[in-house]
Amino acid sequence: MTTPHTAPAGGTTPTRALVVSSAALFTDMLVHGLAVPVLPLLPSVVEVGPEATGILFSSYAAAMIIATLFAGRIVDRYGPRTPLLIGLVGLAAATLLFATGGPYWLLLVARLAQGIAGGMSWVAALSLIAATTPMEKRGQSMGIALSTITLGVLIGPPLAGFLVEHFGTASPFLFAAAVALADGVLRIVLVKDSPRVTDDTAGPLAVLKVPGSFSIVLAVAVGAAVLSGIEPVLPVHLGASSLTIGLLFGLAALASIIANPIVGRLVSTASPRLLVGAGVVAVTAALVVTGFATELWQTCIGMILLGASSALLLAPATTLISEQGYKSTPPTLGGSFALYNLAYAAGLAGGPLLTGISTGQWGFTSAMVITAAMLAVIGGAALARLPQAARQAE
CATH class of the missing domain: 1.20.1250.20 (MFS general substrate transporter like domains)
Incomplete structure (x- = not known):
């Protein structure tokens, strides 16, 4: 029987868990950052006014909070691998819907899907670290993973601005879909099992x-x-x-x-x-x-x-x-x-x-x-x- 932080042969090691978790958090906030200079300026968003624009942006976090509550139960029952894959599907769907540019209700659906994906990924990422890393090293690993959030926020907006200037408003989200694909490969390849947190x-x-x-x-x-x-x-x-x-x-x-x-x-x-x-x-x-x-x-x-x-x-x-x-x-x-x-x-x-x-x-x-x-x-x-x-x- 393995301990919560000792992976079986071919299983998820603490290093793999940290890489997957960091990539998941980075990708989520990169997509969030890519949307910042693009969504408010889309014609379908400008038409509805600042109140509806505020709702569009806050809907991501509202969906994230709700998804977090369900994600915890899914992790307890099935382990972190399942919500990691659910988050991947939701993020891919959101990026492709954003690329359409509207109408407003479709962008709202995309934002909600992004929030659900974020809630699933954040909970699963931290749970994966907790299930594979000894308690004495756990705080450091979680701190490293959370620091990638700021990295995604830093890169996203200027990168989106550059892409829009040269390739159009859909390009940041198509790029995000490609990043989500790479992130998905990491989640599938590196997380072979679904370790549970017991301590x-x-x-x-x-x-x-x-x-x-x-x-x-x-x-x-x-x-x-x-x-x-x-x-x-x-x-x-x-x-x-x-x-x-x-x-x-x-x-x-x-x-x-x-x-x-x-x-x-x-x-x-x-x-x-x-x-x-x-x-x-x-x-x-x-x-x-x-x-x-x-x-x-x-x-x-x-x-x-x-x-x-x-x-x-x-x-x-x-x-x-x-x-x-x-x-x-x-x-x-x-x-x-x-x-x-x-x-x-x-x-x-x-x-x-x-x-x-x-x-x-x-x-x-x-x-x-x-x-x-x-x-x-x-x-x-x-x-x-x-x-x-x-x-x-x-």
Whole structure:
């Protein structure tokens, strides 16, 4: 009999699990990023207005949250391989539907399919790591896999802008379909069996019950909402080309990539409340600057602040949520990262919905101010009971 982290001959090793999981998360967020500079500018989307555009963008995360609940049950019953393959089929279908360019209802179906695929893939990816990797190395492996999310977000928008400029609006999604195919080959070839988790059975609810976890959830949600919130409204507001829009969002993601290791080092010495508080201030400043910007360079400053704020909020939260998992009964890492993913998805859903409705009712500048105020309140609430890092509390 094999242990949860010892693969049988020809089975799934920890290295294979990490490669497949990282590729699955990267591909999902790459497709998400490819859609950013393209979907808001499609004629079928422009016609329906900012409110419906916000719904289109938030529907991905809403479907992801629902799929996550079912994915957990499927993983428990059949192991991670089945939802990985379900996610692959859903992602392939979504990319091909996006390539049609409309009508709006068909793009909404594609977005929902993408969200279902994401929910299945995210849960299965983390479960695969948990089932094959020893507990002492599990947190590091999950952290590496989750870091590929930012890589997908960084590459997606500028790549989509380049493809649209040279090959048309369908090209980013046809490219995404090819990437999904390559990702599918990895899932099929490297995951031969379907290992189960036997030493990490607690779910996200167990971690949420630990004092301070809800504050971390709020910080993660704000970190996700701040960038996703401007995705459906900024392209139309600027009226710029897809390449320019892609580069702007790539600039924000690049700022986050640069800031993440810096903030990561500070987590071990600075108070998480100080870092998250700085992130909340940066969120407010970024949205206000973007809302009142009249020149492209001013928008660039706003996007850089957005990327930095995301790092200030999410880097401490990632460390804290894993420590909360060790405090839960029973201890769990899988449950803590599942809670992180749910919080992240909630932010992805709430941000576009808030900005889309606000822009439709009161215009872009007012929407940015309203969003900044609401996220500042939520972020401030997160600071109230945010736990200290364990090494600081000792």
